[in-house]
Amino acid sequence: MQGIARDMRVAEERAERSEDESVRDADVIVVGGGPVGLMLAAELRLADVRPLVLERQPRLEDAPPNANGLGGQVIELLRYRGLLDRFTAAATAASPPPIYPFGGVHLDLTDLADPPLRGLQLQHPSVDRLLDERAVELGAEVRRGHRVVAIDQDDAVVAVDVEGPDGRYRLTAAYLVGCDGAYSRIREMAGIAFPGVTYPEVNRLAELTVPESVTVLDDGALDVPGVGRVDAGYTRTEHGVFAMGMLASGVLMIQTIEEERAGYDHEAPVTVEDLGESIRRVLGFAIPLGVPRRLSRYQHHARQADRYRAGRVLLAGDAAHVLPATGVARSVGMLDAVNLAWKLAAAVQGSAPDGLLDSYHAERHFAGARALLQTQAQVALRRGDDDAADALREVFRELLTDEQPQHRLAAMIAGADIRYPVASPGAGRSTGAKPAASDAGRRPTDDRHPLAGAFAPAPLLRAVRGSTGVAESMRAARPILLVLGDHPELREVAQRWWHHVDTYCAEVDDRPADALLIRPDAHVAWAAALDEAPEVAERGLRDALGEWFGAP
Ligand SMILES: Cc1cc2nc3c(=O)[nH]c(=O)nc-3n(C[C@H](O)[C@H](O)[C@H](O)COP(=O)(O)OP(=O)(O)OC[C@H]3O[C@@H](n4cnc5c(N)ncnc54)[C@H](O)[C@@H]3O)c2cc1C
Known part of the structure; x- marks a missing residue:
């Protein structure tokens, strides 16, 4: 019944949007059909938005043969979307527990029971091909051999000039995302600085x-x-x-x-x-x-865009950050796309609460700075060629024989330890400021539940995915309210947001919270403490739903 009503509401919204849509060529133009652009296109389709991907290379095989690995937290996200089996099937080798070369010092995770850093070996261009298949099967249009040469924006639309096989033409959209790699022209044309070192x-x-x-x-x-x-x-x-x-x-x-x-x-x-x-x-x-x-x-390079957004133009992936060590760069970029897609969709559909789109910068700039922190540390380890550098490497080798530092460093490399610093989208307005390395290292010290802002715990998600409904909501990138404790009042609150959020009750061993509100990007928007008083939990959930998903 709920499903039918939701479909009707979606149909009504589509009709309301059709007037705007008729005057623009796409909801979102994605420049660049690399892993980040394709991931973004697929996620936008899940959110019922019309992306158009413009890629300058005529064929998928023409992409530079850069990466042959996919590692980091995106693996959990692919599991969440029901895609991990496809990627594992395409892998060239069964994935053993990783030994990661951290700046020339081996981080050996073989003995860890549940290593937070996982990876898959895939031959070029397998990752791009799998992501392309996924985007296209969800209905995204991908135009290859089309190079964006100019952009222009005003309050209402963004326009691009494109050089395609049949000549030059112009397109308009509500937003444009530059996923055009490290040497991004979109970044340059949007006037976004890219400070750092090469x-x-x-x-x-x-x-x-x-x-x-x-x-x-x-x-x-x-x-x-x-x-x-x-x-x-x-x-x-x-x-x-x-x-x-x-x-x-x-x-x-x-x-x-x-x-x-x-x-x-x-x-x-x-x-x-x-x-x-x-x-x-x-x-x-x-x-x-x-x-x-x-x-x-x-x-x-170790560089990061000082703003991830300039009006209707946003950046993701290598266009927004380049890391001076390989292994997880794709993961960071693909997770930018996952963070951005549902926020852009809400903006396009007119349901975004205040500040939601700006929270993309606040959250992913922080994540990018964390990735730069650990990869720049690798540069210091691998470049030094004096006795002091030898001593530093030796200290690292010694520390990394213990499980606790192994676990901590692996989580940091994977990005599994990211806890977004914004408590609500309103608090996430873009400042345009680049955080210092010390800011990127600092953990949020607010009074939120320790899980708020973090990736929903993978073991918990694996446990509740046993329920078909939960697994379907995860695959469809729907926000989920997971009630784990005895809180009937939370279901009533969530009922008012049924159009936005799917509610499930589950029983798990060692529950980490009484309830979790999980966003489409698998990060926790809000969590109720164990044995939280009903009125406190009720208020917390109502505020969080309004702040992240808008009016009921
Ligand atoms: C040698 C090497 C090895 C690496 N190994 C790994 C690894 O093992 N694991 C890992 O995670 N990462 C690895 N990386 C990093 C990884 O390749 C990048 O992080 C990743 O490709 C970034 O994806 P992206 O989609 O942001 O950009 P890209 O993959 O660079 O894609 C950008 C796309 O935009 C297109 N484009 C550019 N300008 C325009 C325009 N004006 N109009 C239309 N299209 C345009 C380009 O043709 C390109 O297809 C490696 C990098 C290198 C160089």
């Missing part, structure tokens, strides 16, 4: 077949005609680093690292010749190279 080392990374003219020796070294033996492993010269190893598939992996203060054109494709010249500069001689399976060139 480290001078340029990395070139390749997977190549072994050329016929060389012989692979038993210890993995190469015998190169006219040169002799070239060792596997790391070779450091005064010009940089050369690293080489044989993958299980018989493919040769080669990496060079050189300081190039002049920089390079990041849009120019990297070639085997470019890699060959780099090897010659580092080692002082050339080696024959086979056919490349993967070729990339990158620099590490």
